[in-house]
Amino acid sequence: MDSSSTTALADQDTPELVVALAGLLQKKGWMLATAESCTGGLIGAACTELAGSSVWFERGFITYSNEAKTELLGVDATVIAANGAVSEPVARAMATGAIAHSPPSRVALAVTGVAGPTGGTPDKPVGTVWFGWSVDGDVRTERRRFDGDRATVRAATVHHALKTLVELLSR
Numbered sequence: 281m282d283s284s285s286t287t288a289l290a291d292q293d294t295p296e297l298v299v300a301l302a303g304l305l306q307k308k309g310w311m312l313a314t315a316e317s318c319t320g321g322l323i324g325a326a327c328t329e330l331a332g333s334s335v336w337f338e339r340g341f342i343t344y345s346n347e348a349k350t351e352l353l354g355v356d357a358t359v360i361a362a363n364g365a366v367s368e369p370v371a372r373a374m375a376t377g378a379i380a381h382s383p384p385s386r387v388a389l390a391v392t393g394v395a396g397p398t399g400g401t402p403d404k405p406v407g408t409v410w411f412g413w414s415v416d417g418d419v420r421t422e423r424r425r426f427d428g429d430r431a432t433v434r435a436a437t438v439h440h441a442l443k444t445l446v447e448l449l450s451r
Contacts, residue, residue, distance in 0.1 A: 297442040298330050304449040311338035313382035315353055315374040315390035322438050338385045341378055353377030366392050366404050368421050375412030375419055388414040389441050395433045409437050415448050
């Protein structure tokens with residue numbers, strides 16, 4: 281399957297995931313905050329594409345630079361320096377920082393990765409993404425690697441972030 285068809289499939293499924301997410305959050309009476317690096321706001325855009333999202337979507341942080349991660353989310357600069365922006369400790373700190381800087385939110389998701397086509401290293405090749413989810417105080421992280429061009433990696437990241445959050449909230 282080429283990257284454009286993979287992107288198209290992820291994009292088609294994303295609105296259904298957002299509807300499911302909206303229902304789960306509304307049932308619990310919880311709000312969502314997002315903290316995005318490599319996706320540059322695509323998760324927040326997918327969420328707010330749904331009419332009425334203000335009932336469950338509280339805010340989104342686009343923290344593309346390391347400085348933004350520190351200033352807006354409170355990610356310790358020494359954690360970024362020691363581990364790199366694309367790492368488990370940073371994804372975890374982004375998720376907890378989104379909750380800390382969005383008092384109404386009980387749920388957060390964070391993504392930090394290398395969308396490409398440049399920026400990859402042997403340890404963190406293009407397509408590497410760290411995810412962080414905070415659900416009512418419980419934080420979970422995961423590393424994934426997606427093949428494809430920049431658009432494909434970003435679409436796959438949005439899809440996986442939302443799909444996993446729906447799964448976590450369904451438990």
